Amino acid sequence: MFDLCVIGGGIYGCGVAQAAAANGLSVLLVEKEELASGTSSQSTKLIHGGLRYLEQGRLKLVYEALAEREILLRIAPGLVERVWVHIPVYASSRRSRAWVGAGLALYWLLSAGRSPMRGFAPERSPVPALRREGLRWVWAYTDASTDDARLVSAVAENARRFGCEIRTHCALERAEAHKGRWKIALGDGSCVEARVLVNAAGAWIPEVAWRIAPAPPSPPVRLVQGSHLWLERPMEAFVYLESLDGRVMFVRPWRGRTLVGTTETEFSG
Ligand SMILES: Cc1cc2nc3c(=O)[nH]c(=O)nc-3n(C[C@H](O)[C@H](O)[C@H](O)COP(=O)(O)OP(=O)(O)OC[C@H]3O[C@@H](n4cnc5c(N)ncnc54)[C@H](O)[C@@H]3O)c2cc1C
Structure with missing residues (x-):
């Protein structure tokens, strides 16, 4: 079981994963495509x-x-x-x-x-x-x-060095709260458990939130x-x-x- 499961391999997801792993937590980060494939490689840099x-x-x-x-x-x-x-x-x-x-x-x-x-x-x-x-x-x-994409890679690499597991081409399919932990079904067919789930899916935050039960109290996203x-x-x-x-x-x-x-x-x- 992981302490933390982070959804999304953009700058926010990688940053959260890196900070948590550096503080000794066991972390899994899942990204549905490649790291930095979302907004984090399309910025004004x-x-x-x-x-x-x-x-x-x-x-x-x-x-x-x-x-x-x-x-x-x-x-x-x-x-x-x-x-x-x-x-x-x-x-x-x-x-x-x-x-x-x-x-x-x-x-x-x-x-x-x-x-x-x-x-x-x-x-x-x-x-x-x-x-x-x-x-x-x-x-x-x-x-x-x-270089925004390189910055994401560097942060992810640092998270890895602290023991963070990173799975790319692996989307969150569904997460359910069960007895104080999250049971998480992933796109690679596996099922993992985590104490805490972080939705760092950028523009897809609402879409990911729909896959979580019970629905988390998320602030309205603009x-x-x-x-x-x-x-x-x-x-x-x-x-x-x-x-x-x-x-x-x-x-x-x-x-x-x-x-x-x-x-x-x-x-x-
Ligand atoms: C045009 C533009 C220019 C900008 N310029 C700047 C700038 O110059 N400087 C600056 O500081 N900021 C800039 N920003 C803002 C900055 O780019 C964003 O705030 C930042 O990239 C958002 O990062 P993120 O990690 O939240 O999202 P993203 O980088 O989009 O990452 C979210 C990730 O979640 C993944 N994901 C989605 N659904 C799932 C799922 N079900 N399972 C697993 N993974 C999933 C996506 O594939 C994606 O990779 C700009 C923004 C825009 C739009």
């Missing part, structure tokens, strides 16, 4: 405090995310690296140079001075690809970037959908851009191509 959340007044969230960013930079130097991100301010931008500068100063403060910022006049812009017409200023600040564009032409620098409708998105180099995104809309399908 940033480890960031979330500059845009400052505009929503979510200071605590940004503060905590920036602290986590520093931990990851320290413990995973080959996987998480600091990058300069550039914010161009145009005559037509909704956010003024002063507004963005104030936001970056707050970001710097919340990061305890670990997100330095710089400003450039248009003629000294460090990003030649930026349109010059109407360009008023370019801000630059530091955040962090990662699903959001994000899209990226892949451009063949490589961008030489990270840019955080305001689109025509005021939304902000990253334009970032990634393996010889350019990743643009992300949108964020509620999903109810």
